[in-house]
Amino acid sequence: MDGEIKRAWGEIHAGPFWRHLLDKGLDRELYRIFMAQLWHYTQHNPINQSFAAWRVPPAKMGLLRYCFEHAEEELGHEKMIEHDLRAVDLLDDTLDAPALPATTALIGYLYSVGLRDGAIARLGYSYWAENAYPYITDLLEHMRTDLGLADREMSFFVAHAEIDAKHSKEVKEQIERWAGTPDEQQAVLTVARTSLWLTGQLFDASLHAYQARG
Template sequence: MKTFFEILTAATEAERMQLYSVPQITDARHGNITRDSYLAYLEQAYHHVKHTVPLMMAAGSRLPESKEYLREALVEYAEEEVGHQEWILNDIKHAGGNAEQVRRGEPNAATELMIAYAYDYVSRINPVGFFGMVFVLEGTSIQLATSVADSLQTALGLPENCFSYLASHGSLDLEHMKFFENLVNQIDDPDDQQAIIHVARRIFILFARVFESIPHKETLKHVV
């Protein structure tokens, strides 16, 4: 019998492949992007990562007492995630970008819509669905973060302190994903399971749009 984690992974395969096929991601894996594109990625990363802990708090506050174990898990996640947006700002500064301008700025529309969707689902439909977003972001980080950081450092000739966010999250999120797998396999409510699958599918697509919104040399070929 398949575990729920296995079901979740299989049910979101098409959307995951859609994300991984975005040119900005496929080129980054080969170190084939510019410093400006990398800075643009970090800017959007800042604008969604700064919502990670608030979203966890929002989800946790809406869980019923019968799901206290999920609230406890969110507290543990939040303790490890707090302040990570500042790592991104430090990377921006060390890579020659304007960190304070990014802090005061606004996200691309795609990033804003992804975050708005997550808040809306948590507050209006089912807070357990938030774990679908966790699945997307941590799974993507495991697949891409460390390898992309190594490729970009070599290609762009930037020092290690420009990649603290990416380089740390690949290995860190391996541990998180093991924790996540054990956690979601305890969820046996069919409505909660479907909420997680639904949100994961939507976030994979919305996250792909975030990457597609980042200026990149490949997009210029399609400009008429």
């Protein structure tokens, strides 16, 4: 699965958002739009993680415990985005605008995974999301150099990295324990591929919204 995730990130890095980032850098407006999209979808993660538990039989107590504990740990992470936007005077009405269609698609897909496919399949999303930091170093570097952000103004990414290091180990353990059949393993891989592709669409839609400003 690591190879599939690496390839998917390669496609994201070849896309419009990443090319713009490397060629022209990151300004405050693009940062504001992108962070707003992260805020929209992040606040749904603890809910759709909880939804994924409904198809888990009571006998799989360890998987149920993982679903609920992980959902609780994800609760309120969007507040870190609010903090970071506020720290650079970009909060204002930034979060009042509706999510972009690509962001809405990602949100809806993760709910559908929880309700239709269940907790084992959703581990595919968690697997790459908890291991994303090696693939976003360019973005973090431009946040520091182009916008002059310090770690205290990047709490969503910096503090999140410490949280995700713990979660990454837990997700791997859950996949090894519960994704025992070929169908379950394929479901994990499918969700990983699809959710990461949709995240790439979120990146690119943020750039398109930035470029479409009047």
